[in-house]
Each structure stands twice: as C-alpha cells, then as structure tokens.
Amino acid sequence: xxxxxxxxxxxxxxxxxxxxxxxxxxxxxxxxxxxxxxxxxxxxxxxxxxxxxxxxxxxxxxxxxxxxxxxxxxxxxxxxxxxxxxxxxxxxxxxxxxxxxxxxxxxxxxxxxxxxxxxxxxxxxxxxxxxxxxxxxxxxxxxxxxxxxxxxxxxxxxxxxxxxxxxxxxxxxxxxxxxxxxxxxxxxxxxxxxxxxxxxxxxxxxxxxxxxxxxxxxxxxxxxxxxxxxxxxxxxxxxxxxxxxxxxxxxxxxxxxxxxxxxxxxxxxxxxxxxxxxxxxxxxxxxxxxxxxxxxxxxxxxxxxxxxxxxxxxxxxxxxxxxxxxxxxxxxxxxxxxxxxxxxxxxxxxxxxxxxxxxxxxxxxxxxxxxxxxxxxxxxxxxxxxxxxxxxxxxxxxxxxxxxxxxxxxxxxxxxxxxxxxxxxxxxxxxxxxxxxxxxxxxxxxxxxxxxxxxxxxxxxxxxxxxxxxxxxxxxxxxxxxxxxxxxxxxxxxxxxxxxxxxxxxxxxxxxxxxxxxxxxxxxxxxxxxxxxxxxxxxxxxxxxxxxxxxxxxxxxxxxxxxxxxxxxxxxxxxxxxxxxxxxxxxxxxxxxxxxxxxxxxxxxxxxxxxxxxxxxxxxxxxxxxxxxxxxxxxxxxxxxxxxxxxxxxxxxxxxxxxxxxxxxxxxxxxxxxxxxxxxxxxxxxxxxxxxxxxxxxxxxxxxxxxxxxxxxxxxxxxxxxxxxxxxxxxxxxxxxxxxxxxxxxxxxxxxxxxxxxxxxxxxxx
Amino acid sequence: xxxxxxxxxxxxxxxxxxxxxxxxxxxxxxxxxxxxxxxxxxxxxxxxxxxxxxxxxxxxxxxxxxxxxxxxxxxxxxxxxxxxxxxxxxxxxxxxxxxxxxxxxxxxxxxxxxxxxxxxxxxxxxxxxxxxxxxxxxxxxxxxxxxxxxxxxxxxxxxxxxxxxxxxxxx
Numbered sequence: 001x002x003x004x005x006x007x008x009x010x011x012x013x014x015x016x017x018x019x020x021x022x023x024x025x026x027x028x029x030x031x032x033x034x035x036x037x038x039x040x041x042x043x044x045x046x047x048x049x050x051x052x053x054x055x056x057x058x059x060x061x062x063x064x065x066x067x068x069x070x071x072x073x074x075x076x077x078x079x080x081x082x083x084x085x086x087x088x089x090x091x092x093x094x095x096x097x098x099x100x101x102x103x104x105x106x107x108x109x110x111x112x113x114x115x116x117x118x119x120x121x122x123x124x125x126x127x128x129x130x131x132x133x134x135x136x137x138x139x140x141x142x143x144x145x146x147x148x149x150x151x152x153x154x155x156x157x158x159x160x161x162x163x164x165x166x167x168x169x170x171x172x173x174x175x176x177x178x179x180x181x182x183x184x185x186x187x188x189x190x191x192x193x194x195x196x197x198x199x200x201x202x203x204x205x206x207x208x209x210x211x212x213x214x215x216x217x218x219x220x221x222x223x224x225x226x227x228x229x230x231x232x233x234x235x236x237x238x239x240x241x242x243x244x245x246x247x248x249x250x251x252x253x254x255x256x257x258x259x260x261x262x263x264x265x266x267x268x269x270x271x272x273x274x275x276x277x278x279x280x281x282x283x284x285x286x287x288x289x290x291x292x293x294x295x296x297x298x299x300x301x302x303x304x305x306x307x308x309x310x311x312x313x314x315x316x317x318x319x320x321x322x323x324x325x326x327x328x329x330x331x332x333x334x335x336x337x338x339x340x341x342x343x344x345x346x347x348x349x350x351x352x353x354x355x356x357x358x359x360x361x362x363x364x365x366x367x368x369x370x371x372x373x374x375x376x377x378x379x380x381x382x383x384x385x386x387x388x389x390x391x392x393x394x395x396x397x398x399x400x401x402x403x404x405x406x407x408x409x410x411x412x413x414x415x416x417x418x419x420x421x422x423x424x425x426x427x428x429x430x431x432x433x434x435x436x437x438x439x440x441x442x443x444x445x446x447x448x449x450x451x452x453x454x455x456x457x458x459x460x461x462x463x464x465x466x467x468x469x470x471x472x473x474x475x476x477x478x479x480x481x482x483x484x485x486x487x488x489x490x491x492x493x494x495x496x497x498x499x500x501x502x503x504x505x506x507x508x509x510x511x512x513x514x515x516x517x518x519x520x521x522x523x524x525x526x527x528x529x530x531x532x533x534x535x536x537x538x539x540x541x542x543x544x545x546x547x548x549x550x551x552x553x554x555x556x557x558x559x560x561x562x563x564x565x566x567x568x569x570x571x572x573x574x575x576x577x578x579x580x581x582x583x584x585x586x587x588x589x590x591x592x593x594x595x596x597x598x599x600x601x602x603x604x605x606x607x608x609x610x611x612x613x614x615x616x617x618x619x620x621x622x623x624x625x626x627x628x629x630x631x632x633x634x635x636x637x638x639x640x641x642x643x644x645x646x647x648x649x650x651x652x653x654x655x656x657x658x659x660x661x662x663x664x665x666x667x668x669x670x671x672x673x674x675x676x677x678x679x680x681x682x683x684x685x686x687x688x689x690x691x692x693x694x695x696x697x698x699x700x701x702x703x704x705x706x707x708x709x710x711x712x713x714x715x716x717x718x719x720x721x722x723x724x725x726x727x728x729x730x731x732x733x734x735x736x737x738x739x740x741x742x743x744x745x746x747x748x749x750x751x752x753x754x755x756x757x758x759x760x761x762x763x764x765x766x
Numbered sequence: 767x768x769x770x771x772x773x774x775x776x777x778x779x780x781x782x783x784x785x786x787x788x789x790x791x792x793x794x795x796x797x798x799x800x801x802x803x804x805x806x807x808x809x810x811x812x813x814x815x816x817x818x819x820x821x822x823x824x825x826x827x828x829x830x831x832x833x834x835x836x837x838x839x840x841x842x843x844x845x846x847x848x849x850x851x852x853x854x855x856x857x858x859x860x861x862x863x864x865x866x867x868x869x870x871x872x873x874x875x876x877x878x879x880x881x882x883x884x885x886x887x888x889x890x891x892x893x894x895x896x897x898x899x900x901x902x903x904x905x906x907x908x909x910x911x912x913x914x915x916x917x918x919x920x921x922x923x924x925x926x927x928x929x930x931x932x933x934x935x936x937x
Contacts, residue, residue: 058835058836058866059836107854107858107859108855136838136840137840137862421865421868423896424861426865570899579858579861591857591858593881593889594861595892596895602899697869697902
C-alpha cells in the first residue's frame with residue numbers, strides 16, 4: 001500500500017520533471033531562435049554612409065586661407081609634414097601643402113595626392129599638383145554627415161572590425177569584462193567576484209554582467225532587474241556565444257552600447273559616440289578620449305561629460321590608470337592624458353538630423369527598397385556644411401533674441417529654414433527647429449502652415465503673363481466684400497488703411513491685401529491656382545477667394561519649391577538632396593540628375609523678380625538691407641498669417657534661394673510679422689553665406705524704366721524723390737509725370753544703371 | 767546699266783566684308799590662357815570670375831559667355847568620358863561644373879548635349895531652354911543653345927517647333 005503510493009508519487013514526480021525539462025528545453029530553443037534571428041538581422045544591417053558635398057577648390061573660389069584651414073581641420077587633416085603621411089598638411093602663411101587621403105567620390109576613387117594651394121584673405125589664388133603643374137580644380141574629401149538605415153531610418157555610425165582601434169578593443173574588455181575571451185557568455189567567477197565586492201562595500205559597485213549579457217540586454221530585454229529577466233539574459237547570452245564568434249559579438253557590442261543622450265536622440269555605439277563627443281572618427285581618438293568613452297559605459301548620464309565634467313574626468317583618469325596597470329599604455333602616457341582637458345567638441349554643429357531626414361525621404365521616394373537593403377552603400381548629398389552651419393546659427397540667435405523680447409512667457413518660438421541653389425535645385429541646408437542637434441519634429445518638412453502673403457507673387461505673375469499688366473499698371477486698393485456661403489468676406493489691409501489707385505509694383509512691395517484680392521478676382525482664381533501649380537505646388541489649393549491672401553497651407557519645403565522657380569527665371573528645378581547612391585564597390589546604383597523644365601515665361605518672371613527686389617528696398621522687406629553686405633540686391637516676399645500666427649520670408653540672392661518660417665508649435669499668436677520674425681533669420685543666413693547680388697540676365701523682350709513708386713507715372717530721379725526702376729516689356733506705353741518726360745533718357749536696354757543716370761544727366765544739361 | 771549694277775554689287779560686297787571684318791576684333795577677343803575647350807564654339811570674352819558678384823546685367827551690354835578655367839577643365843573631362851562611353855561619369859562631372867558656375871549657359875548646353883546622348887530628349891529640351899534664357903544678349907551662345915533646343919525638339923518628334931527655333935534671328 002505504502003509502496004504503491006510511493007511508486008505513484010515517484011511516477012508523478014518524474015512526469016513533472018519531464019514536463020518541466022521539456023518546457024525548459026522549448027524555452028531555450030525559443031530563445032535560441034530569437035537570438036539567432038535577431039542578431040543576424042542586426043549584424044548584417046550596415047547602414048549607408050551619408051556624405052556632404054565636397055568643397056571644390058579652384059582659383060577664384062571664395063575660400064580664404066583661414067576658411068581653408070578650418071575646412072581641413074574639419075576633415076581631420078593634421079598639421080605636420082605632408083611628405084610623411086596622408087591626412088597631413090603644412091601651412092606657410094597663405095600657402096598650403098596637403099597630402100590628400102585616398103577618397104571615394106560618387107564618380108571616382110581618388111588615390112592619395114600631394115597638392116599645393118595658395119589662398120589670400122578672400123579666395124583661392126592657385127592650385128598646383130606635386131610636379132608643379134597647375135590644377136584647374138581640386139575637391140576636398142566629402143565630409144561624412146551621418147549614416148542612415150535607409151529602410152528603418154535609425155542613425156548610427158557602424159564600425160566594422162577593422163575600424164576598432166586596438167586600445168578600445170583591449171580597453172573595453174579590461175574595464176567591463178576581463179574574462180571575455182574565456183567565458184561562454186556568462187562568467188560565474190566574475191559574478192562571484194562582483195557579489196563579493198558588492199557585499200563588502202554594502203552596495204552595488206560592480207556589475208557581474210559579461211559584454212555578451214550587456215549586449216543581450218540592449219538588444220532584446222527591458223531594463224527591469226528581476227530574477228526572471230536575469231535568467232533569460234544568461235540563457236540568451238550562452239546561446240549567442242554558441243552561434244557567433246567572439247569577434248562578432250565584440251563588434252556588435254561596440255556598435256550597440258548606449259553612450260548618452262542628445263535630446264531625444266540616443267547615442268548608441270562608439271562610432272557615433274566618438275562623433276558626438278569629439279567630432280572625430282574613432283581611429284583618430286587619443287588614449288584619454290578612448291578612456292573617457294570606455295568609462296562612460298558604466299553610467300552615461302551619471303558621467304555625462306557635458307553635465308558633470310568633474311565626474312567624467314575622475315572616471316576617465318581611473319580608466320587611464322587601469323589601462324596603464326594592464327600595460328595597454330605606458331604610465332607616462334596615462335599621466336599626460338590624465339592632465340589633459342576632456343577635449344569635447346562644442347555642442348551642436350556636425351549632426352544634421354533635419355537634413356538626414358530629407359535624405360531618407362528622397363531615398364525612399366526614388367529608390368527601390370531592395371536596392372537600399374544592400375550593405376555598405378554610400379549616399380552623396382548636396383549638403384553644404386558651411387551653409388548648414390550659417391542657417392543653424394542664424395535661426396538659433398534670432399529665436400533667442402525674439403524670445404527675450406517677447407511678452408509671451410513660458411513658450412519658445414520655433415522656426416525652420418531651407419536653403420537651396422536655384423539653378424540645380426540642390427538643397428544645401430535644412431534646419432527643422434531651434435534645437436538643431438535633435439531628431440525631433442522637422443518643421444522644415446512637416447510644419448504645414450498658411451503662407452500668408454508669400455502667395456502674392458503668384459497673383460502678380462499671373463497678371464504679368466496676360467500681357468495686360470506691367471509693374472507700373474495702376475490697380476485699385478479699395479474695400480472688397482464678397483458673400484461666401486451666406487457669410488460676408490471682407491478682407492483688410494494689415495494697417496487697416498486704404499491706398500486707392502497704386503502701381504502694381506508698390507501694391508506687391510507693400511503687400512496690399514485689398515489691391516491683391518481685386519487683382520486676383522479679376523484674373524480668376526483658377527488662373528492663379530494654375531500659376532502656383534506650374535511653379536511647383538503639387539496639391540491643388542481650394543479655389544476660395546482667401547487663397548489670394550495665402551490661406552493655403554504649405555510646408556517650408558513646398559514653399560521653396562515654388563520660390564526656386566521664381567529665382568530660376570521661370571524654370572522649375574526639381575529639389576535635390578541626393579546626388580548619387582554608390583554600392584560597396586563604387587558602382588553607382590542610380591544617380592540623380594539635374595532636372596529643369598520651363599514653368600513660366602522668362603520675361604514675365606523677370607519682371608516679377610524685379611518687383612520683388614523692390615520689396616526689400618522700398619517695401620515690407622526693407623529691413624533686409626541692414627543685415628546684408630552693403631549694396632547686395634535681393635528679391636523676396638514677407639508673409640504673415642492671420643493674427644500673426646506664422647511669420648514667413650521667402651526670397652533669393654544671386655547664389656541661393658531660401659525660406660524661413662517662425663512661429664509657435666501650438667499655433668498661438670506671435671505678434672511677429674514676416675518682416676520682424678522670419679526676415680532677420682533669412683537675411684542673417686544669406687549674409688553669412690557671402691551671397692552674390694541677384695542680378696539675373698535680362699530677357700531681350702524687356703527694358704528698364706523709371707516710375708514714381710507712389711503714382712506709377714514715368715519719371716526721372718530728379719523729378720520724383722520716390723523714383724524706382726522697374727522692368728517692363730520693351731516699348732511699353734507708360735503715362736508720364738507732367739514735365740518729367742524721360743523721353744530721350746529712356747534707358748537703352750543695353751546700358752548699365754550708371755549709363756542711364758549719365759544719359760539722364762546729359763539730358764538735363766542740354 | 768548692267769555694268770553699273772555689277773560695280774555697285776561689288777562695292778556693296780566689299781563694304782559688307784569690310785564692315786564684318788571691322789566688327790570681328792570686338793567679337794573674337796584673344797582667349798585667356800587655359801580657357802579653351804576643344805570643340806566649344808564660343809570661348810573667349812568677358813571673364814566670369816567665379817564667386818565674385820557678376821558684373822551688373824540689369825540692362826546687359828552685348829555679352830559673351832565663356833567657361834572659367836575650373837569649369838572648362840571639367841567640361842573637357844566630361845567630353846573625354848563621353849567619348850569613352852561613360853555617360854554617368856560625364857553627368858557627375860558636369861554636375862561639378864554646375865556647382866561652380868550654375869548660371870553659365872555653356873554648362874547647360876553641355877549638359878543638354880549629354881542628355882541627348884542619353885536619349886533623354888525631354889531633359890535636353892529643358893537644358894536648351896534654360897541655356898537660351900541665360901544666353902540672352904550673347905548671339906553666339908544663343909545660337910548654340912538654339913541648335914541644342916532644335917535637336918532636342920526633333921528628337922521628341924516636334925519638327926515644326928524645331929524649325930521655328932531655327933528661324934529665330936539669333937540662329
């Protein structure tokens with residue numbers, strides 16, 4: 001009886017054991033499966049490297065000796081003897097000897113090369129090859145601006161085994177997992193030692209996790225400290241070790257480990273960490289810098305060198321001491337490094353998430369997903385790091401100034417800015433918000449806001465295209481009342497004034513609402529909408545009369561598309577962030593060609609553009625002049641949405657087209673007009689970029705004439721204090737101011753402005 | 767009567783040649799060293815110093831476009847690549863030229879010729895129109911741009927429009 005009971009108990013026990021073992025086995029098989037699948041997936045997804053446009057050097061390029069040296073430093077060229085190694089330059093006064101590295105461009109693999117460059121305070125003066133022959137043009141290395149996983153969009157600078165410096169390889173093992181090369185994923189001895197150390201100290205001072213366990217934790221598990229999780233972690237770590245080599249695990253660890261936080265962007269991996277903290281590739285870090293990064297692993301926020309420099313320094317020095325004790329470096333080097341400052345790069349700068357965002361979207365739009373899945377792609381973009389830095393800085397400084405002057409407390413103004421080269425459509429800078437280093441809401445691409453008066457040039461262009469209007473044509477600024485769906489629409493001028501009959505040039509320059517609405521209604525809404533479409537607005541706007549005052553909502557990216565066509569003499573250039581994608585072996589996947597198409601007649605656009613230069617000299621945008629180098633001609637338009645919720649400025653110089661937006665994210669009233677909010681951001685950016693004046697080639701069908709800005713009558717500067725030059729179709733009949741006929745002084749189409757003034761003067765004398 | 771007519775005709779011809787010759791020195795200025803691009807029909811003329819603000823063109827004096835030494839060398843390089851059949855390489859090289867002189871009509875003409883070689887007549891047309899608009903006031907460059915545009919239109923099967931271009935005064 002008792003025996004059979006015992007027997008049954010035994011059987012039951014065995015059964016339970018078998019079930020437990022089976023469950024345990026299944027669990028392990030499951031974890032094994034997860035580990036293998038996930039790790040392999042991660043392991044092979046090497047992101048594409050993204051490059052900015054290389055700086056082209058040639059005699060006459062506006063790059064001073066100081067600019068050039070700064071550029072070389074940014075590309076990590078070191079001063080020294082260029083004959084000895086690549087990546088080295090020597091400067092003697094204004095001449096540079098440079099040993100350029102081996103570098104792959106989108107179209108060429110260039111072998112190392114010795115070059116001599118002469119520059120003065122303004123520009124490059126000469127370029128010579130090593131044998132003394134003149135080089136007409138030479139490009140510097142394209143700077144790396146980041147990496148994208150084109151498909152899922154994370155950012156990481158992934159290291160391959162060859163990229164890992166020896167000191168980092170040995171150093172990380174020394175500090176984090178001494179027995180890494182011996183254990184099988186879990187280190188019992190290490191664990192015991194950690195336990196013992198922690199017991200003696202009475203608190204947790206040492207973690208017993210191996211690198212493999214840390215990797216597993218980062219990859220697959222949450223952060224909770226439960227026995228359950230610890231067990232899963234241990235099993236997964238051993239399975240990982242069973243399937244992959246130590247080398248693979250170490251490199252994966254170095255690419256995965258969390259090293260800090262940059263706003264909403266997590267800094268993962270030593271490649272990105274090196275870039276983020278030191279703005280240098282990992283290979284160029286010195287012992288102290290490697291030690292700081294290795295020390296950070298223990299607690300990236302506790303030892304954050306930007307927030308707690310003392311802690312970070314103490315931690316770095318402790319790591320250096322251990323490096324020396326383990327003979328990874330010699331004691332003297334450790335002491336020298338311990339005495340050096342942390343050497344952090346200034347915050348902000350090299351990281352350009354808003355631009356990378358545009359790159360990702362263009363890649364997604366233009367390339368097949370299967371192509372982008374290939375490992376080791378290089379993406380060559382149009383980003384100009386100098387333009388990007390200028391744009392970021394102008395936006396940040398102006399928003400700080402505007403916030404300080406604002407009566408709104410507890411809210412920060414936001415802004416966005418895009419800069420492009422109008423002829424090619426190359427996008428050279430994108431700023432998505434004031435916090436430029438973080439990967440947050442990209443206002444440049446995604447903030448869709450009413451554009452206000454930025455729409456007006458489309459109305460005036462429509463008028464010019466009919467041939468019935470020119471810049472001197474009088475249009476009426478008078479009250480308008482329209483019955484719309486039962487309610488009455490009665491727009492107002494910004495200053496609640498009424499101006500009567502005014503020349504078109506003035507109505508646009510001073511952004512008169514009533515005159516524009518009347519003109520637009522005369523022309524017909526569909527015509528105006530069609531002009532917008534031809535200039536580049538993809539989504540057709542609602543044909544509501546308020547379209548004429550810019551209730552249509554657009555993103556800064558859409559606005560710049562339209563203004564590029566205006567800057568470009570009526571040619572639409574497709575915006576281009578990506579020039580080419582090249583595979584691991586340098587073969588182009590596909591390149592992105594410049595695309596131009598005629599969008600509007602050149603003569604009409606030229607007349608409009610000349611009217612837009614009056615905006616910045618006589619109209620709402622006249623504050624621009626004070627911020628630009630003296631005499632720089634720019635064309636543009638201010639925009640303010642209802643109740644000053646959005647402040648816009650869009651315009652162009654001879655070199656760039658740019659759009660700036662300023663407003664609050666929650667759409668509250670800013671109290672800023674286009675002129676007080678966005679214009680300074682725009683003008684400061686273009687001033688920093690040393691832009692050329694906007695002086696387009698005049699079509700043969702037009703000529704310059706003087707009119708009174710107030711009355712639109714043809715005149716001479718001596719006759720009218722408010723005389724301005726406009727462009728009209730050749731031989732256009734303009735009513736003249738009595739007694740001021742400019743007959744005989746009507747500037748010939750082939751004279752410069754000063755010729756015209758001389759001719760006019762001669763006329764007075766006669 | 768007939769004799770007189772002949773003499774007049776000869777005189778007119780001589781005069782015409784004289785006028786043409788007297789006009790020549792103005793048009794064909796000596797080429798700056800290093801600027802020549804083989805096969806380019808309109809080198810020489812006003813230097814376009816890259817980067818410096820272009821001379822005022824508000825009401826342009828008769829002008830001639832030419833390539834800066836930097837763009838000129840890139841254009842030459844692009845032509846070499848084309849002759850080797852490397853059209854992609856040529857395209858990237860002209861892209862560089864465009865970054866240096868984005869509003870030089872001669873670069874756009876070069877780009878348009880390349881698009882034709884790539885059988886992209888539509889884009890060749892765009893480049894031709896763009897070049898024509900940038901060449902305003904420069905007969906020689908206008909004629910080159912016009913020929914490109916006419917070729918592009920023919921390639922698109924738009925012969926009538928091509929003929930209209932060829933009838934323009936600058937052709």
